[in-house]
Amino acid sequence: MTDLAGRFRQLWDEIAPIGRDPRSGGYLRYALTEPELRLRDWFRDQAARRGMPVTDDGNGNLFAWWGDPEAGDAVLTGSHFDSVPHGGAYDGPLGIVSAFLAVDELRTAGVAPVRPLALGAFVEEEGARFGVPCLGSRLLTGALAPQRAAGLVDADGVSFAEAWGGPPAGARPELLGRFAAFVELHVEQGRALIEADAPVAVADAIWPHGRWRLDFTGEGNHAGTTRMADRRDPMLTYAFTVLAANKEARLRGAHATVGRVAVEPNATNAIPSKVTGWLDARAAEQETLSGLVEAVHAKAAERARRDGTDVLLTEESATPLVAFDGGLAGRLAALLGAPVLPTGAGHDAGVLAAHLPTAMLFVRNPTGVSHSPAESATDADCAAGVTALARVLEELACR
Amino acid sequence: MTDLAGRFRQLWDEIAPIGRDPRSGGYLRYALTEPELRLRDWFRDQAARRGMPVTDDGNGNLFAWWGDPEAGDAVLTGSHFDSVPHGGAYDGPLGIVSAFLAVDELRTAGVAPVRPLALGAFVEEEGARFGVPCLGSRLLTGALAPQRAAGLVDADGVSFAEAWGGPPAGARPELLGRFAAFVELHVEQGRALIEADAPVAVADAIWPHGRWRLDFTGEGNHAGTTRMADRRDPMLTYAFTVLAANKEARLRGAHATVGRVAVEPNATNAIPSKVTGWLDARAAEQETLSGLVEAVHAKAAERARRDGTDVLLTEESATPLVAFDGGLAGRLAALLGAPVLPTGAGHDAGVLAAHLPTAMLFVRNPTGVSHSPAESATDADCAAGVTALARVLEELACR
Numbered sequence: 098m099t100d101l102a103g104r105f106r107q108l109w110d111e112i113a114p115i116g117r118d119p120r121s122g123g124y125l126r127y128a129l130t131e132p133e134l135r136l137r138d139w140f141r142d143q144a145a146r147r148g149m150p151v152t153d154d155g156n157g158n159l160f161a162w163w164g165d166p167e168a169g170d171a172v173l174t175g176s177h178f179d180s181v182p183h184g185g186a187y188d189g190p191l192g193i194v195s196a197f198l199a200v201d202e203l204r205t206a207g208v209a210p211v212r213p214l215a216l217g218a219f220v221e222e223e224g225a226r227f228g229v230p231c232l233g234s235r236l237l238t239g240a241l242a243p244q245r246a247a248g249l250v251d252a253d254g255v256s257f258a259e260a261w262g263g264p265p266a267g268a269r270p271e272l273l274g275r276f277a278a279f280v281e282l283h284v285e286q287g288r289a290l291i292e293a294d295a296p297v298a299v300a301d302a303i304w305p306h307g308r309w310r311l312d313f314t315g316e317g318n319h320a321g322t323t324r325m326a327d328r329r330d331p332m333l334t335y336a337f338t339v340l341a342a343n344k345e346a347r348l349r350g351a352h353a354t355v356g357r358v359a360v361e362p363n364a365t366n367a368i369p370s371k372v373t374g375w376l377d378a379r380a381a382e383q384e385t386l387s388g389l390v391e392a393v394h395a396k397a398a399e400r401a402r403r404d405g406t407d408v409l410l411t412e413e414s415a416t417p418l419v420a421f422d423g424g425l426a427g428r429l430a431a432l433l434g435a436p437v438l439p440t441g442a443g444h445d446a447g448v449l450a451a452h453l454p455t456a457m458l459f460v461r462n463p464t465g466v467s468h469s470p471a472e473s474a475t476d477a478d479c480a481a482g483v484t485a486l487a488r489v490l491e492e493l494a495c496r
Numbered sequence: 497m498t499d500l501a502g503r504f505r506q507l508w509d510e511i512a513p514i515g516r517d518p519r520s521g522g523y524l525r526y527a528l529t530e531p532e533l534r535l536r537d538w539f540r541d542q543a544a545r546r547g548m549p550v551t552d553d554g555n556g557n558l559f560a561w562w563g564d565p566e567a568g569d570a571v572l573t574g575s576h577f578d579s580v581p582h583g584g585a586y587d588g589p590l591g592i593v594s595a596f597l598a599v600d601e602l603r604t605a606g607v608a609p610v611r612p613l614a615l616g617a618f619v620e621e622e623g624a625r626f627g628v629p630c631l632g633s634r635l636l637t638g639a640l641a642p643q644r645a646a647g648l649v650d651a652d653g654v655s656f657a658e659a660w661g662g663p664p665a666g667a668r669p670e671l672l673g674r675f676a677a678f679v680e681l682h683v684e685q686g687r688a689l690i691e692a693d694a695p696v697a698v699a700d701a702i703w704p705h706g707r708w709r710l711d712f713t714g715e716g717n718h719a720g721t722t723r724m725a726d727r728r729d730p731m732l733t734y735a736f737t738v739l740a741a742n743k744e745a746r747l748r749g750a751h752a753t754v755g756r757v758a759v760e761p762n763a764t765n766a767i768p769s770k771v772t773g774w775l776d777a778r779a780a781e782q783e784t785l786s787g788l789v790e791a792v793h794a795k796a797a798e799r800a801r802r803d804g805t806d807v808l809l810t811e812e813s814a815t816p817l818v819a820f821d822g823g824l825a826g827r828l829a830a831l832l833g834a835p836v837l838p839t840g841a842g843h844d845a846g847v848l849a850a851h852l853p854t855a856m857l858f859v860r861n862p863t864g865v866s867h868s869p870a871e872s873a874t875d876a877d878c879a880a881g882v883t884a885l886a887r888v889l890e891e892l893a894c895r
Contacts, residue, residue, distance in 0.1 A: 316868075318866065327864055332757075353724075367580075375764040
């Protein structure tokens with residue numbers, strides 16, 4: 098183990114127990130709940146140890162500064178503390194812990210920034226508590242109105258404004274204008290780096306993606322007495338559509354998932370009257386994504402005619418392609434000698450990319466699994482991530 | 497409209513509003529809740545108007561007697577008042593209302609029973625409140641231990657003993673021994689009488705049927721970032737199995753339904769780690785049913801190998817064939833000139849059939865739909881049902 102891997106492990110172990118569910122081994126670090134508030138205290142403490150003043154943007158996002166927060170032309174790095182239910186340890190916190198260690202690396206090397214360096218901790222990136230992913234970055238950039246955010250409620254009926262202790266400030270263009278670039282380091286959520294045999298990559302894009310609700314309606318009836326020929330069973334149309342979505346995505350090199358379903362009345366001895374499935378679809382190009390969703394809808398409608406059911410497709414959300422700043426991604430890939438890859442997941446970097454040059458670094462995940470306790474990264478790869486981030490920050494902020 | 501159809505409508509309208517949900521048009525008549533208690537009061541009132549004393553069996557089942565309750569060799573008819581959630585008006589109550597009107601028909605014709613005639617109202621036939629169908633008849637016959645029934649709880653944690661006002665009495669062999677035959681009139685739950693173009697049929701059997709739980713396990717993962725080739729998605733295996741169950745049932749002339757599903761974590765952007773589906777399967781013969789379930793299991797296991805998932809089949813309940821008394825069914829069919837058909841649904845008659853000669857009469861349902869607000873029967877067909885039941889009771893009790 099290198100010294101840096103040892104220092105990574107030491108700092109990592111400070112937060113590893115916080116919010117961990119001993120039963121699943123996963124994390125329950127929902128935004129502004131006790132575990133996440135402890136992590137925010139830990140953030141302030143780490144910043145204080147390094148003499149870095151902490152500001153907040155009035156929306157729940159924290160920034161620790163090396164250099165003058167008011168000077169402008171600052172380089173921002175960081176990520177988020179919050180998790181999905183029973184999520185992994187690395188998704189989010191790795192980017193913050195790595196940022197503190199990268200500052201230490203620069204200082205040990207005697208390198209100082211010529212423009213301000215800011216470490217960010219964004220609030221509610223996963224959307225697991227209040228339902229809107231990237232809530233903090235959307236507020237900061239004005240992509241989400243503060244009145245709307247204030248009224249979002251969690252499963253217990255607590256509003257974001259109540260959890261945060263007041264109404265959020267909303268868009269902060271003058272603060273946003275002080276950042277010249279954002280680099281988010283994140284654990285990889287797939288297996289591309291395993292196959293590339295590399296510990297770190299640079300992301301160049303977030304795939305266009307969205308959620309579509311498919312409402313299948315038929316005729317509720319008695320499972321025991323209704324002849325097969327007399328049925329209008331929407332579960333059949335649903336099942337066919339699940340398989341069609343999988344097939345159509347594979348044919349296009351895209352991603353399609355039906356991971357959520359609701360059934361009425363959802364009784365063992367009742368043919369359902371209604372089945373609702375949610376299609377999560379993503380592809381490298383918008384045209385491919387649109388073609389995929391259209392094909393799934395067409396297959397569902399064709400099967401519905403055979404089943405005597407109806408299907409209604411509703412787009413619930415759609416996010417276009419986020420192309421990270423091409424110049425920045427290429428520059429960082431050349432600097433690090435790292436592969437370049439796209440990702441299918443949304444991130445705060447995707448929100449900020451509309452406002453300033455943005456890039457992401459991915460650290461290899463030996464399980465390829467994410468949003469699960471099985472998510473992982475070796476200390477050696479995490480150290481490689483810190484080294485890469487330190488080089489990037491030196492390149493962007495210290496020259 | 498015949499006079500009898502008019503008398504049916506008049507009596508029917510007395511109970512039609514009780515427990516009706518104005519939103520769905522269906523009924524919420526759960527056993528021993530306010531609407532069902534009102535229907536039980538109505539039963540006592542109707543019996544009193546006809547000079548019929550009412551006894552209860554200590555299990556929640558009510559009996560109104562024409563003749564001496566202690567005499568023995570009695571003929572029993574009746575059904576139940578309770579409904580499934582948002583169920584139809586006819587499933588259950590039609591058999592009780594028709595029984596009172598059949599008594600009126602016999603009396604108008606000057607016919608009196610030579611052995612006692614009992615009208616029964618069984619408790620919790622649907623199992624919608626305490627989870628065990630035919631709870632009342634199972635208690636009466638000893639098929640269910642009273643200690644076990646006492647401890648069954650509803651969704652609010654109220655036990656059957658609390659709802660019923662004390663521990664149930666359990667098996668009553670001396671009471672059961674006083675019944676020589678049971679005839680349950682019921683709305684048809686399928687379309688056979690539409691095709692037979694007949695208002696009334698005699699049932700000769702209840703198909704063997706059961707419930708099997710299918711647990712599909714895979715690997716929970718991120719829907720956006722996990723490549724299709726790297727997935728172990730149990731939703732795919734579930735979907736394939738739903739379609740296979742439908743196909744295998746059709747090939748065998750059997751019934752298969754997957755109307756209930758549970759997904760973990762059931763999130764739009766997560767490949768599920770686990771999907772559980774419940775298979776309801778029924779067939780005319782035990783061998784067909786067993787072959788169907790084995791075929792569905794084999795298809796599921798084959799697909800699971802392709803999907804990298806696992807499937808576990810667990811039998812949750814299995815009810816063998818109930819053949820109603822062949823002599824009685826044939827005698828009633830000949831008497832009425834009515835078609836004979838089997839049914840796929842369980843009934844109190846199926847429970848009592850193990851203890852005494854039992855038969856069922858079905859009244860045509862023009863929608864073929866049951867366990868749904870769309871369940872229906874015309875007043876004319878209900879009058880035909882009353883006429884048929886009166887002839888059966890005259891044949892069995894008055895000669």
